[in-house]
Amino acid sequence: MPTEPTDDIEARLRLDHARAIHWDRTRRMSLLLLAVWLATGFGTVFFARELARFEVFGWPLSFYMAAQGASLVSVTIIAIYAWRMRRLDRDYHAALAPRP
């Protein structure tokens, strides 16, 4: 049966391609989210003395960021990650689904 090997190769290529795209997107998104995390976590502490002049809801900004802000950003980052990864997983399965 001469057609089967080509099918196999084609399926293999499609799988590799879908995986590569999925991994590429995952990596890019992780990197972006980590950059946000780094800026809010370490950035606000580094410039804490300068930021103490500003005020949010009664707190000095640097105190607020250290006590609540950075942690809230972290939990948001994790939520966005879980939500986006679910989308990426779905796209991956859609790309692999047998075409009509």
Add this chain to the structure above:
Amino acid sequence: MSTNPVTGVRHGYFKKLSRYYLWYTGAFALFLVAVALLEQEGMPRLWIGYLFMFATIALYAVIGVICRTSNVTEYYVAGRRVPAMFNGMATAADWISAASFISLAGGLYLQGFDGLAFIMGWTGGFVLVALLIAPYLRKFAQYTVPDFLAARYGGGTGGRGGPVRALAVSATILVSFTYVVAQIYAVGLIASRFTGVDFSVGIFLGLASILVCSFLGGMRAITWTQVAQYIILLVAFLIPTMWLSVKHADNPIPQVAYGSLLPKLTAREAELANDPREAQVRAEFLRRADGYAARVAALPESWEAGKLDAQRQLAAARARNASLLEVRQAERALTTYPNSVDDARTLWLERRDANLARARPPEPHAQPFPGATQEASDERRNNFLAVVFCLMFGTAALPHILMRAYTTPSVHETRVSVFWTLFFILLIYLTIPALAVLAKYDIYTSLVGSDFSALPTWISYWANVDKANPLISVADINGDGIVQLAEFAIDADVLVLATPEIGGLPYVISGLVAAGGLAAALSTADGLLLAISNALSHDVYYKMVEPGASTQKRVTISKLLLLAVAFIAAYVASQKPADILSLVAAAFSLAGSTLFPVLVLGVFWKRANHIGAISGMVTGFAVCLYYMLRASPALGGNALDTWFGILPMAAGVFGVPAGLFTVVVVSLLTPRPSRASAGMVDYIRAPE
């Protein structure tokens, strides 16, 4: 019963669990009301303490008995069917240790802005867990962290990754053991303070509940107990804080309310800083510090003179037929006098520093990095950043937390579970800075300035709990009959336990807070003991010693090892080892330096091979340990021997990069990893 195809959660199961825990929470509320009524009827305080202690310990034991199992998957990873939300709750209880529940708010009270490093570090690390590690561990779907590393890196005899596994197991045990000793120590402390039983008896009471639970049901029992424990510790932490919040800010949500209180606290701080009476007290402390400094400078003559003086005082007291009390005092002064010149030097230097510390004006709570000079301020900022760094990277490498990635039904559920974990942790962690500010405001406004003849009862109670190292001390230094801030000292460990009394709540809430502290310590101890015994039974016994062991035998061995480890840990804790307790903060640095580089590079860099992994783990660990030994006076180093002024506790700031760098360099210098390892990386990266 329908199963969701993406999440793998059976719908009815989740509903059933939610119903159980709602019933449980309702029953717990009823229990609280009943005890409150009993208190009204005049039940003594000690009994309330007993009631909370034994009722909660019995509860955890019952859950353990109900969830008993001998099935391998159930025992090691709770059958991989814990829904994300409950897994998050259990991980949060696992995470919130005795230190965060009992001491963190007190630490923030004492350290102000600097203390926030712990809030940031212990929450921000979950971003690393969620993005870099947990989903990939779940995709791999084995049992322990060393499992993952061994499969990823291979090497050793037959390419089974023996050396990598052995190193990872050692790191797991070392880190978890120091941590578990501290938890068991806290159990003993809480039990002895609230029920009056002996410290060691308290330890073994707590141990009994840990054992019934983990011994019978492994991960499965621990998970469901931890959910129950989380609910107790959440209620216990929120009620007194909300009470204080209503009292001072007319707002029951402390996380929001304390923003309005912070400017008032800052104003009060400024007022106290310029108060002449405060200055008087501080001057007295400075005088005492100078006195000790002078005695140290005059050693060894001052030691001889002091000894003679103490002997003469005693003889004089006896000669003039002084009162028994005076004679006893003179006797004590002589018996506690330092035995040698060296002892005298250590003791007097310690006293000099203690007095100097109290002679300093209080730092404003909300001001970041106050310092005399720009350099001093910069150094504090750098240390803040370093501590945050170590706690974050340590979090992402703690085996008892990572182990939890295996217990959910799917990769997606693991991602969601990390979200719930941080969510439930934040319910407590966002309250901790609020409690610190609320308690500080209360003490600064109602205690400071009050009359010595009308001190509240909680002060005398907590001042007398531990006579050797008073948890609270207050004395009229300048003799004006009024409490000055500088005359009041409080230990970080007592703030949360005393909060209900500071706020004027009934004793039932104090009992609840003690039960909460106990739940925090027990839940963490449970998770850690299981991490240790799994490492020993699964990784050492099954994977390295006897690969042919039957599943029944594996679970039995695991249970026996758990028993042994628990008793060793309890024995060590009952010796009150100061060194180990000071090492706990170091556990994060060690975990981060040793395990984080190999975990992350294992997923994200295919070229990393087993020689790189082995040298990376060894180097990260060695650099971290070397720096601690070098710069920590508690471990025999010199506090001045630092690199860039970084505290020894934050040694991970050197260890993590050293580990990462070594893995990369050594991997590049040695041959590529096998095709099996590349295939495995492809597999864990691919979606389900």
